[in-house]
Amino acid sequence: MNVRNFEEAYANLLVSDDARETLATEPEKIRRQFSLTDAELRALRSVDRSRLELSADTVKGVRVRVLQRALPEATRALARWATGDEVLDSYLRHCPPFREASPNRLLAEAARFVRFAGGDGRDHVPAYIRDVATYEELRLRLAYDRRAGDAARACQTEAAGWLETLVTDPARLVGASFALGTHVALAAFDHDVVAITSNGARDLVEQHRRPTWLILKRSHERMTPFVYRIGEVPYEFFRRLNGTTRLRQICSDVFEGGPPERAIGLVRMGLEHALLVIPSSSNHHQS
């Protein structure tokens, strides 16, 4: 027996309704697809169909439970949506659990659903549920990212030195470049996902349809990220901090050449809340 081929075929039967149907109606297709021998194909065909469906349902059930843990509010909202069950079924059918970059099952399933909601499922998943799913996936990603925890710790230390520079020589900052740490994420939504999730997605969605800009920050002390609401302009400002572009240039782009005070204020906020990572060493010599 070729274990690889047999396991691949069986795994496909468990995650694909179409493959199970094909096994029943056109077994030769399955044989060719997985290069099965006569004995291997016979073994698969001898399986009781109802038990095979039950096993496939078990795999789906595990996926749904993982998704509910990963995206609690998005899945709750989906369950209340008139066609939520159909959407979920469509997701499970069209997005088999191929291995993701992350070995973490919560993250993998959450990322898969967010891709589906913004892609093939876009016309069927309500926009506010897409937003909530994206928000919850982002929070989850920050919480479980080991590098984020380390970055948060490092950032705290570096920020102190730059806050001192702010007091003694604020003008020096405009020649420096900053970046958001890997423990920080920026996000923009069409709905107020913070209000929706804190209300358990119970309110009328229309009440929460408003542009929302957020900074999410993972601290080194707790996994659940802090969430800061910001305006559109600060969002644009922080979005352009890439570690190489000087603050002077960003000021010119975002504030249309206005005085740098606003940018310095935002940098101060970024440093005080430990959002900004260590600037490159050359920053220390800028004047």
Add this chain to the structure above:
Amino acid sequence: MFANLPSLGVGIGYRSELARDIFDSADHVDWLELVTEHYIQCTSERLDHARWLREHFPVVPHGIEMSIGTDGEVDSAYVDALAEFVALVDAPWCSDHLCFTRAGGIALGQLTPLPRTVELAATIARKAQCVQDRVGVPFLLENISYYVDFPSELTEAQFITEVMERCSCGLLLDLTNVHTNAVNHGFSALEFLTVLPMERVVQVHLAGGHWEQGTLLDSHSHAVPEDVWQLLARTLELAPLRGILIERDDNFPADASELVGELDRARSILSAAAGAR
């Protein structure tokens, strides 16, 4: 082979939903089993959590994603991380399942039965031995429940025995899985035990399932059924058990009394068996 292993007594599978009950009933809980994947390749907070649990209870890592039955070698980074976790919590042994959970790029997330051939048993035994050698403590393989059964060269009991005979690893005998498979596939659970190398059984799992569409499901969602308690008593006559563990993953009881009752019942069966020796 496992004579130097400590006897851990009766424990429970740690789940965050049960955390309060576990600590409120700590006098009834001798040890904890932690899901390996929750504590490897993870954040420092998770490791702190494992250390904290270890301060209160002996801890044994129990994996669900090694997928030792998948064609090819076991992921060495995974095994290295498991070894680190075993050392971190000073575990007396660790375990995973005799099954596959991945194939052809698909991550099933479900313990899936293997084609039972002598050749595959030999391959798995070799891989299990490598895992055990790397982690430095006994590595136990657990029998799974399955709803689909392929016509195979070996019966399930023969397959498990074949693996065990070709390595020095231990067996984690899930008695609920034995019972569930016996019910669903029409064989005698007691006879199943007589085929296994019971001297290799280090630990057992107990849980309760439910019926769906005429099939008994291993859902870990209900109390341990009477038949499984009887299997425990029989197992204690045959195997030098070092640990009994209750699993609950769904339909969590409203208070700790049901689980405490099960822990106490397991302990009394264990005591009775010890007295009878």
